[in-house]
Amino acid sequence: MKRGAVVRTVFLVCATLSVGFLNVATCTGESANPPNILIVLADDQGWGDLSVHGNYNLSTPNIDRLAAEGALFERFYVSPLCAPTRAEFLTGRYHPRTGVRGVTTGAERMNLNEYTIAQAFRAVGYATAIFGKWHNGSQYPYHPLGRGFQEFYGFTSGHWGIYFDPPLESGSEIVRGRGYITDDFTDHAIDFIKRHQTEPFFCYVAYNTPHTPLQVPDKFYEKFAGAQIAQRYHGNEREDIEFTRAVLAMCENIDWNVGRLLEALRECGLESNTIVVYFSDNGPNSWRWNGGMRGRKGSTDEGGVRVPCIIRWPGHVPAGLRVSQIAAAIDLFPTLASLAGVSYKAPLPMDGIDLSPVLLGKQKFVARQRLIFAHQAGQISVRNDRFILDNRGRLYDLLEDPGQTHDVSAQFPDVAESLRKAVEQFKAEVLPKEPDTRPFPVGYREFPVTYLPARDGVPHGNIERSGKAPNCSFFTNWINREDSITWDIEVHTAGKYELVVYYTCRPQDVGVVLRASFAGRSVEGKITEPFDPPIHGHEFDRVPRQGESYVKDFKPFVLGVIELPAQRGLLELRAMNIPGERAIDLRLVKLTLKSGDDTSRP
Structure with missing residues (x-):
């Protein structure tokens, strides 16, 4: 599928207006084919940080609307930390295979022989861009402009020190951001959407909130300053209520910006022809309400790796679909390529699977007996559609005990042994054998x-x-x-x-x-x-x-x-x-x- 083969119907004439340093395009009312892709990734947002999952401490109506109009994954898994998850999404492969071993000092880089989802979509004529936090390598060709993206505005590091008027990169130049960082990334993403509405686009909006530092505009924080937090963390660890208040305000800001992105699609007549994906990169970055799950960011338990994931494509993905098939970030590359009809030849085998039949309502499960692994610093957990074997070799029935409170290894010894063998095989086949010496x-x-x-x-x-x-x-x-x-x-x-x-x-x-x-x-x-x-x-x-x-x-x-x-x-x-x-x-x-x-x- 080449760019010239794209069917276009233009209703209005597109114009571009200059506002400050940012070119702001206006809408044409375009309805394009094949589908556009809009990926929104939150940073350190837990499964429980959305009202659609039952958290009434806050309100996230725009993300909730995405779930009502599309598919909500009931059990979607990522890695315990940021860079590994991003690499798994980009490549469809478990992060140790990609060279990503950590989150800083070069350990966050994907090997240069990895093939990314952006490369696949760009190869067939999509305009590609990332706005926000990259976190998979700073120096070219590790840089996003060397990994399939044509535009980049944001930062390549694992976290940033200031969220108001911050120093950022635009392409290869250091620039000064404007206003609050999440709002600024959204401004640039909206401009990209409007500039490329007459051609298929792949837009990756990689927010860096609610990752610390806990900074958020007053208009979002005022609601939570001193507010009673009714739903609290269930475990023995101490919840920092001030931390929770700030995170909830940051999550409502994310939701507001998601609403702005969705409105831009609506204004341009692109709603029905854009696949929107929303997910997070790991569990919550503090002890706060998370549906009773054990663990948080950095943990291979459910609370550390089970996150929100929503996919909307009106007229194709049934509204209100609830996906019970276990799924993971490694599945997004093959699934989105299949939905968009994008063929590719990845040079390395993928761990992810194509879930498009489930999303299109054609079948309930693609791989009923599949296993999904989570790894962090030598600690490994593995889960199937019912059980988890944690990093200490304890077995839990997640359907009956999502909080991982009762070890059922003695009750299901064959399951426990089978999953232990799977972990040993994962260690042998996936974990690196040599130290990282890349310059x-x-x-x-x-x-x-x-x-x-x-x-x-x-x-x-x-x-x-x-x-x-x-x-x-x-x-x-x-x-x-x-x-x-x-x-x-x-x-x-x-x-x-x-x-x-x-x-x-x-x-x-x-x-x-x-x-x-x-x-x-x-x-x-x-x-x-x-x-x-x-x-x-x-x-x-x-x-x-x-x-x-x-x-x-x-x-x-x-x-x-x-x-x-x-x-x-x-x-x-x-x-x-x-x-x-x-x-x-x-x-x-x-x-x-x-x-x-x-x-x-x-």
Whole structure:
């Protein structure tokens, strides 16, 4: 199916208006064929964080309407953490197969031989875009623009330090976001939908809320400030009510933005020809009401991996359908491709299955005896359509005991043994055997800009991160000449690179001389301008953050041009002269290929 084969019926003329820095398109009333795809992914939203699942602490009418007009999965599973789930959705494969082993310092990256759902849809003429949190690699070709997406606006890290007017990426450039981050991502997604309404599109809206920091506009928080929280966490762990209040406000903001997306589809006449998917990437990020399930984010128990999932396609997916077939994020790629009639040849076998017959109401189950695994840091659980074997080898009947309170291994020994063998097979076939030694790639002609954030660097000496969580941190406490920072990089294209450091420096420390070196080449420069903005972000926090860095602005400084050979090695940054008490704080290094020769790595 090529772009030219798409049937179009245009009712109005499309115009584009410029509003600030964002091009805002108007609707044509287009009804297109084949179907568009709109994916909305929440971050750290639990199964119980929606009113459609019985939580009356909050109201999520737009997401509830999606469920009323489409299919609601009763048992839908993801991974216990963010990056693994995103990789499973994108590839249809369990995350250890894809190279994703964690959530930061490079462990979140998908191997470059993985084939993504965006590549499959782009190959047949779909316009593809992602707005929001990527979290599967920052440097090209791990970058979303190297994985099948034509447009990217958001951030590539695992979490972000500020949600109001934040620094973001637009394509390969650092820009300033406008307003609240979830609203901003929605603005850009709506603009994309309107600009591409006369052709099929694949739009991935990857929100980063209600992940911490707990920041949300007043108009959503006012309802919950000091409010009684009637439905509470059922377990022995302590629920932080202030945390819960902030999360509920953030979830209502997500719902409001989902409503804006749905209204944009309606205005453009695209409702009936757009498949909308809504799901979350793991269980709740705190102890709060979650339907009595055991576990939370990070756990392989039900509460950590069972999340909302809704799919609407009017006229095709029956309204009000309740899917009892167990399903998972790995199923979305083959299922959506089948629904849209998109054929593809994935180079690697998928773990997910095509659930389109269930969604189209043709059959109740596709694979009655299937198993779904959840993995986190060596802990594995496995479930079938009735039982779960948890990571400690205990068996629970989820139909009778969804809270996992009574071990039934003695009652069903054959089931327990069968599932134990399945776990051993999963370990042997899926879990990686070797340590992750992948470098960070630099210097592709088709994507000449490479960012090396503090997250991916290694501090030496006194230098330390600004927070325990590396994702949105910066390097600080650089106090003597023996201190250094290194990045393990592999240069793809030999050539001349402009090297820029994003720094802060107090007035009394001006005069710091920095040297960057790689494979015997080096470049030096002196910091001559002070730039010492205050730490901020805390002024928006509804609950004080723990372990995550606060943020500040950083100033770009062109250190110079360095000749880099096409090889692997350590890029090292040192301070050759520190006239004051300390050198600089560092957020990232930017390398831009200015001119390259033909000695590129394969």
